[in-house]
């Protein structure tokens with residue numbers, strides 16, 4: 001558990017399943033929670049819209065969290081498009097590279113996100129930075145690994161002369177457990193059906209699909225159903241439905 005001095009946090013919030021679960025985690029623990037998102041010229045503006053919808057729905061459906069949920073910050077990171085050619089920032093088809101990483105991978109992207117988040121957290125006096133990175137993820141992004149997070153926590157704390165804590169609630173759990181965690185957090189926030197309500201909110205309003213598909217409603221939410229992000233989300237939800245409450 002967090003030491004008692006940590007009462008506020010900044011959540012890296014993209015509007016996806018993982019970062020929404022991280023936001024619920026933060027709202028259940030901290031008195032003041034702010035969010036940060038990055039607009040870096042995604043092919044699909046769907047994510048930027050989804051994150052605002054999720055914030056609105058969380059406020060409306062979870063009054064206990066509404067008073068804790070503070071400012072949302074969006075930083076323009078169009079500069080990422082200048083240093084990368086990937087299917088997220090250019091009009092290229094999604095594919096897996098020979099390295100085993102999808103071509104959506106922007107080298108060091110999370111390092112940039114965390115550095116900017118820490119700079120904002122410094123100004124906003126938010127000592128905890130919450131991020132939904134995960135080592136059990138299919139893609140194995142090196143900038144999502146636990147060692148990278150520990151190194152970043154140290155580098156940011158030293159480089160800004162301020163003690164930051166990088167909180168990664170999803171690091172060692174799979175996607176089925178991420179659904180279970182959401183259910184648990186929702187239920188804690190509101191014993192009268194909050195668990196299912198948060199699961200339903202995430203199903204309906206978060207966005208994960210690489211193709212930006214919001215037209216096909218699957219049992220696990222909206223998405224093309226064919227891209228690796230959809231496959232991962234579908235597999236996780238199937239696992240959750242097979243054994244809903246861990």
Ligand code: ZN
Pocket residue numbers: 208209210211212213223224225226227228229230231
């Ligand atoms: Zn998809």
